[in-house]
Amino acid sequence: MTGTVINIDRVVKRFGTFTALHEVSLDIAENEFFTLLGPSGCGKTTLLRCIAGFEPVSGGQIRLHGEDIAPLPPFKRPVNTVFQHYALFPHMTVLENVMFGLQRLGWSVVDAEGRAKQALELVHLSQFLKRRPGQLSGGQQQRVALARALAPEPKVLLLDEPLSALDLKLRQAVRMELKQIQRETGIAFVFVTHDQEEALTMSDRIAVMSDGHVQQIGAPREIYEAPVNRFVADFIGETNLIEVPVLGIADGMAEVSLPGGRALRCPTPLNRAVGQGVLSLRPERIDLCPASEADLTVIATDQVYLGTDIQLKAQLAGGQEMTVRLQNAQATRLPERGAEVGLKLEAGAARLLSA
Amino acid sequence: MKQLDLRRFPGFFAITLLCVVVLYAPLLVVSVYSFNASTSITSWGGASLAWYVDVFTGPESPKFQRAAMNSLIIAVLAGICATLIATSAAVAMHRAGRFRGKTATFALINLPLMVPEVVTAVASLIFFTAIGFSGGIGTILLAHITFCIPFAYLPIAARMQSVPDSYEQAAMDLYATPWEAFRLILLPLMMPGIFSGFLLAFIISLDDFLITNFVKGAGVETLPTAIFGAVKQGIKPNIMAISTLMLAVSVVFVTLSWLIGRSGQAKKTE
Numbered sequence: 001m002t003g004t005v006i007n008i009d010r011v012v013k014r015f016g017t018f019t020a021l022h023e024v025s026l027d028i029a030e031n032e033f034f035t036l037l038g039p040s041g042c043g044k045t046t047l048l049r050c051i052a053g054f055e056p057v058s059g060g061q062i063r064l065h066g067e068d069i070a071p072l073p074p075f076k077r078p079v080n081t082v083f084q085h086y087a088l089f090p091h092m093t094v095l096e097n098v099m100f101g102l103q104r105l106g107w108s109v110v111d112a113e114g115r116a117k118q119a120l121e122l123v124h125l126s127q128f129l130k131r132r133p134g135q136l137s138g139g140q141q142q143r144v145a146l147a148r149a150l151a152p153e154p155k156v157l158l159l160d161e162p163l164s165a166l167d168l169k170l171r172q173a174v175r176m177e178l179k180q181i182q183r184e185t186g187i188a189f190v191f192v193t194h195d196q197e198e199a200l201t202m203s204d205r206i207a208v209m210s211d212g213h214v215q216q217i218g219a220p221r222e223i224y225e226a227p228v229n230r231f232v233a234d235f236i237g238e239t240n241l242i243e244v245p246v247l248g249i250a251d252g253m254a255e256v257s258l259p260g261g262r263a264l265r266c267p268t269p270l271n272r273a274v275g276q277g278v279l280s281l282r283p284e285r286i287d288l289c290p291a292s293e294a295d296l297t298v299i300a301t302d303q304v305y306l307g308t309d310i311q312l313k314a315q316l317a318g319g320q321e322m323t324v325r326l327q328n329a330q331a332t333r334l335p336e337r338g339a340e341v342g343l344k345l346e347a348g349a350a351r352l353l354s355a
Numbered sequence: 356m357k358q359l360d361l362r363r364f365p366g367f368f369a370i371t372l373l374c375v376v377v378l379y380a381p382l383l384v385v386s387v388y389s390f391n392a393s394t395s396i397t398s399w400g401g402a403s404l405a406w407y408v409d410v411f412t413g414p415e416s417p418k419f420q421r422a423a424m425n426s427l428i429i430a431v432l433a434g435i436c437a438t439l440i441a442t443s444a445a446v447a448m449h450r451a452g453r454f455r456g457k458t459a460t461f462a463l464i465n466l467p468l469m470v471p472e473v474v475t476a477v478a479s480l481i482f483f484t485a486i487g488f489s490g491g492i493g494t495i496l497l498a499h500i501t502f503c504i505p506f507a508y509l510p511i512a513a514r515m516q517s518v519p520d521s522y523e524q525a526a527m528d529l530y531a532t533p534w535e536a537f538r539l540i541l542l543p544l545m546m547p548g549i550f551s552g553f554l555l556a557f558i559i560s561l562d563d564f565l566i567t568n569f570v571k572g573a574g575v576e577t578l579p580t581a582i583f584g585a586v587k588q589g590i591k592p593n594i595m596a597i598s599t600l601m602l603a604v605s606v607v608f609v610t611l612s613w614l615i616g617r618s619g620q621a622k623k624t625e
Contacts, residue, residue: 054524074527087525091543100539101529152530 012059285349294342422581437503490572514548
């Protein structure tokens with residue numbers, strides 16, 4: 001485990017009477033691709049702006065290599081930002097934009113130019129040095145913004161939804177490239193996004209946020225497969241949330257009673273017995289089966305063709321909607337609308353969360 | 356829905372024509388008659404540049420040249436000072452966040468546009484008399500700076516609103532101090548607005564008669580007051596030539612101001 005580069009310690013941010021961040025604490029390791037993920041208004045951008053220094057914190061500390069940087073103005077913090085709309089200086093050329101930070105740090109023009117060219121090479125933009133930002137495409141502008149923020153070799157690079165202004169195809173290509181650049185430079189990236197797919201594909205670790213609280217921090221796989229609460233389970237990927245009575249909890253395993261009466265053992269983050277819980281069922285871990293072996297029995301209501309998958313919509317006896325994802329290869333044995341269908345829960349399908 | 360076509364309204368053409376004639380016919384007459392060879396101001400005696408020659412070499416030319424020089428000096432200085440003040444005001448209004456009395460400040464900056472000019476003129480005269488300033492270039496300059504501020508402010512503030520503050524944030528993120536962020540980023544981006552504001556203030560100052568006439572004191576003339584003084588002794592065609600020249604200068608400056616303001620807008624939307 002490498003050292004911690006940024007230590008966010010009980011940071012509070014209030015705007016008037018509204019509290020945007022409630023004692024948020026998290027550590028970001030050196031050389032890590034760390035993502036702040038959450039719906040809009042969850043406080044992720046506010047936290048990023050607190051790290052950059054654009055928002056003064058109302059409480060708590062932000063430590064960079066152990067030193068509290070919360071009282072420092074943005075221009076004294078060795079962190080750089082890639083802005084959502086890039087904020088490239090329109091009256092400067094690409095090269096001047098990238099040299100800007102280095103020159104403010106006191107680099108000579110010759111040295112700054114050399115370093116800026118290296119940074120532009122890293123993002124494959126060496127041929128556009130003399131262009132103005134307005135003459136570049138959105139994707140190229142995004143690379144300039146990245147080069148500009150990387151050139152001064154910050155301790156941490158902050159990225160504020162930098163892909164949201166790009167179209168889908170480009171966004172997917174840039175994801176891999178960003179990840180690669182992060183590995184090459186070895187700089188810790190703090191990436192803000194509301195796009196869970198972006199977060200899952202790029203991050204070493206993700207902090208899921210909502211309402212100014214960090215809900216869970218973990219590797220993408222951990223967040224997806226072992227969500228700690230209902231919000232995380234619902235926000236990351238698709239899931240079916242079903243209220244069930246809990247029979248018992250011991251050693252991280254719960255025993256619940258499924259609708260229809262079958263008992264099921266599944267993992268849970270809870271450690272105390274609760275009367276009622278919410279069962280999260282991942283749609284892709286559910287399969288069709290004969291009624292005799294079924295964990296759940298449903299009535300098929302609709303199917304949606306998704307290319308690689310087919311999404312089966314169904315209803316439990318109580319009227320609750322369920323979604324099942326089947327690989328297209330199994331399409332031959334799809335039930336008719338209105339037919340009774342048996343569902344088998346595969347390993348890892350279910351997880352009990354607090355109601 | 357079909358778009359409302361104003362041109363199909365009954366009487367549209369007649370009303371438009373009336374407005375255009377009332378507004379511009381006098382200007383047209385003055386401009387045309389400034390090229391009149393005759394000394395009469397009502398009968399046409401053939402085309403000539405005689406009155407333009409008279410403006411620069413005739414018996415009244417020293418008086419008008421002195422007045423023109425005064426006007427120019429005052430307009431340049433008033434334009435510069437008003438632009439500086441207006442720029443500071445725009446920065447405060449658009450970058451200092453919310454502060455107490457922001458609306459009141461905005462109203463105060465723009466009040467001179469609403470106050471009847473004669474009221475400002477009388478008030479300025481009373482003020483200068485009360486504090487013991489005698490009329491002259493100095494009082495004219497002070498008065499001009501004051502009423503030029505809103506004219507300079509409007510294009511500058513408009514330009515500044517179109518510059519998102521993320522540019523300065525990006526600059527500060529890249530180790531620029533607030534002053535460097537202003538000087539290297541915000542100021543260059545505001546420049547079209549500032550220049551446009553200066554030109555507008557300059558031309559407003561150059562053209563002002565009423566306030567100038569109240570505060571100028573004896574013996575000091577600007578071009579408009581000199582023209583007015585000359586007209587009182589009877590309108591000669593040389594006045595028309597001077598007026599036409601001023602009109603030309605005004606048109607050039609206002610057009611420049613508009614073009615510069617527009618070029619800034621075009622850049623923003625690209």
